[in-house]
Amino acid sequence: MFFASDNWAGAHPAINERLLRESARFASAYGSSELDRTIERRFNEIFEREVAVFFVATGTAANSLALASVARPGGVVFAHTEAHVIEDECGAPDFFSGMRMVPVDGPLGKMTPQALEAKIARYPQDAVHHGRAAAITMTQATEVGSVYTLDEIDTLSSIAKVHGLPLHMDGARFANALVALETTPAEMTWKRGVDILSFGGTKNGCWCAEAIVFFDPAMAKELPFIRKRTAQLFSKSRFIAAQFEAYLKDGLWLELAGHANTMADRVREGLAASNSARLAWPTQSNEIFAIVRKEAAAIAEEKGAKFYDWLQPRDMPETVAGDEMLIRLVSSFATSSDDVDAFLKAIT
Structure with a gap:
């Protein structure tokens, strides 16, 4: 993950x-x-x-x-x-x-x-x-x-x-x-x-x-x-x-980018249906920014998920609560649907 x-x-x-x-x-x-x-x-x-x-x-x-x-x-x-x-x-x-x-x-x-x-x-x-x-x-x-x-x-x-x-x-x-x-x-x-x-x-x-x-x-x-x-x-x-x-x-270059974007779409769809995480703003490429409960993020990390916590931009449309954090997720040509599903299960 x-x-x-x-x-x-x-x-x-x-x-x-x-x-x-x-x-x-x-x-x-x-x-x-x-x-x-x-x-x-x-x-x-x-x-x-x-x-x-x-x-x-x-x-x-x-x-x-x-x-x-x-x-x-x-x-x-x-x-x-x-x-x-x-x-x-x-x-x-x-x-x-x-x-x-x-x-x-x-x-x-x-x-x-x-x-x-x-x-x-x-x-x-x-x-x-x-x-x-x-x-x-x-x-x-x-x-x-x-x-x-x-x-x-x-x-x-x-x-x-x-x-x-x-x-x-x-x-x-x-x-x-x-x-x-x-x-x-x-x-x-x-x-x-x-x-x-x-x-x-x-x-x-x-x-x-x-x-x-x-x-x-x-x-x-x-x-x-x-x-x-x-x-x-x-x-x-x-x-x-x-x-x-x-x-x-x-x-090949377009195929690889298309796969990365598709995996990002899968992440976006999963986060939209989550109870412990939500999209921070809409994205169209292979980067996703999500607001997640700190407890859920810690559990996901314990299960092997790798992601970065992220500084909040000044014009961020969503509010991050005290028990939440902003994270960045990036899919790649090597990301699999199993990776995505395992992450969504861990974070939600």
Whole structure:
């Protein structure tokens, strides 16, 4: 009953098998192998246009280097108050980009247009003392399990374009959001005005595979140097490419995300019928947030359930009583229906 994080899950057998095959051969290094080039072209197919792709090891690296590529002196980057770049990356985006992350409010983990406009207005381009607007980053799916609709992405993109700001998408759970919206990679990104994407694979069955995707290759001219200088150019980068080869083959990545989302739906349905737990807010991806009685949570932990207790967000719609706690549950490609049923039995 492992619901602490999708990072706790292992790697999918198909990805392990592809890594094993790759380990038995020789190939040129530093991203110059035919496999690296083949997978870069595969991203063109996935996104229905020519893109520039750069493999990195972690989501933090992907976000930090993506923002570093559009850095401006004195720049500030607008992100939701609870975004990973603000809350969970130890200042890495600030460190590598030289810019500040500025929080923007909004319910259910999503920036509102009004709040974003208000924050941008505080940083005009000639405000030397305060810094200037430089970029917007949005998380899809969000840190609280919600998903921006295509219309909402359109709206944020329109604001970015009016102010001449690049729009970055943190896609650590990109596949989960894609499946939830039943749309295509192109429709959820560049067709909506997204300029740069952090494309995550690690949370969805890969061992260690992330990519930075530029939808206008001309924007990526500095990234090769940024990646090298930040120690993210791996000599054997083909092992990241090999993971992506298996991940993207025959739609495996969407199948894995679909399974994780389905297991999350099963959890949501079970909690909705529970007497000792309830959903804290609606979610659409593979993250679930629940309010449970502390006694029930302790019993579930004694029976082997793994989950995180969670800090209450400021705009939380439900009230947590003194004998209750807020927890986060995350399903993965490796979560089984038996895992879900055992957890629901333990918690309820």
